[in-house]
Amino acid sequence: MKVLLLKDPKEDECGQDPYIRELGLCGLDATLIPVLSFEFLSLASFAEKLARPDSYGGLIFTSPRAVQAAELCLEKSSQTEVWKETLKEQWNAKPVYVVGEATASLVRRLGLDPEGEGSGNAERLAEHICSRSPPALPLLFPCGSLKGEALPRALRDQGVPLESLTVYQNAPHPGIRDSLHSYYAQQGVPASITFFSPSGLSYSLKHIQELSGDSIGEIKFAAIGPTTAHALAARGLPVSCTAASPTPRALAAGIRAALQLGPR
Structure with a gap:
């Protein structure tokens, strides 16, 4: 199951983004797309x-x-x-x-x-x-x-x-539009999209709405914290999960629950 994270990649001591690793352990195929510069x-x-x-x-x-x-x-x-x-x-x-x-x-x-x-x-x-x-x-x-x-x-x-x-x-990240178009062309509509800030939401939402079309109602939208969740709700989008804390493990747990995947 494919999930999209709208954030910069950050390698840890293992040479991998911790969000990618944690979601991978849950059986989720996660992709990062930067939305901010x-x-x-x-x-x-x-x-x-x-x-x-x-x-x-x-x-x-x-x-x-x-x-x-x-x-x-x-x-x-x-x-x-x-x-x-x-x-x-x-x-x-x-x-x-x-x-x-x-x-x-x-x-x-x-x-x-x-x-x-x-x-x-x-x-x-x-x-x-x-x-x-x-x-x-x-x-x-x-x-x-x-x-x-x-x-x-x-x-x-x-x-x-x-x-x-x-x-x-x-x-806005200068490559956000092209990156999102490329992702949708290759991967299709993701099962879940996570926003990491209200500004990241503002810069990417229009592209996501256009690319998702009628399938946007099938996407489980996630927020890294309550401020971003409030911004999502203010845009009229259903918030399927808000991470209990701004950590890879908490976000992965929230997305798993939203996608009804059961315990790891």
Whole structure:
């Protein structure tokens, strides 16, 4: 049974995308198609802020792209050695909050110790942050241009100071139309399609509707989390499953249940 995942491929230590592997273990033939491209912004300003940990009460990363922006700041600046010797220790003396295993893994690669990865989405991460004593200094929140407002609003309502900085923006992947047309021509209409972000949904839905035609009602649509599920519902599409957490295993379990495949 064929399933389509609208995301970038990311190889793990085994040289395979973990979503492809996990779905393969379930007997599903999964294909990845990238739908987003990214441009990093304000890296000089971000580097300056990373060099001043004494000005902040901690860090918040809600996407791998934000962590990659931090990596770029360190690679392109004179702070790399200072980071290794001093700044890393100073930031590790403060909380570094993250959403999801992929983001947590990249944060660890920076040498930082993340917390909150099990929260699963920004709303629950906000609850985790608010359960702690509010910091006297603002939390530094590098984010994308299309960030949701749930986390900033929740922190603001609880009196947690926050300083947001837009460090990347997204756009449609230039090859999305051709990739989707090629997939449908070779594989046909998939049994399930998973969306990984509201913006990815916006950029790909028109093509999927055109290519699927009258068969679109047969597709089980899946979302990696509640924010994307809400975006699907707002477009009038039935959400067959929302991953219990943004992980390959949770998504595979949700898709299996939606396709009524039974236990693995």
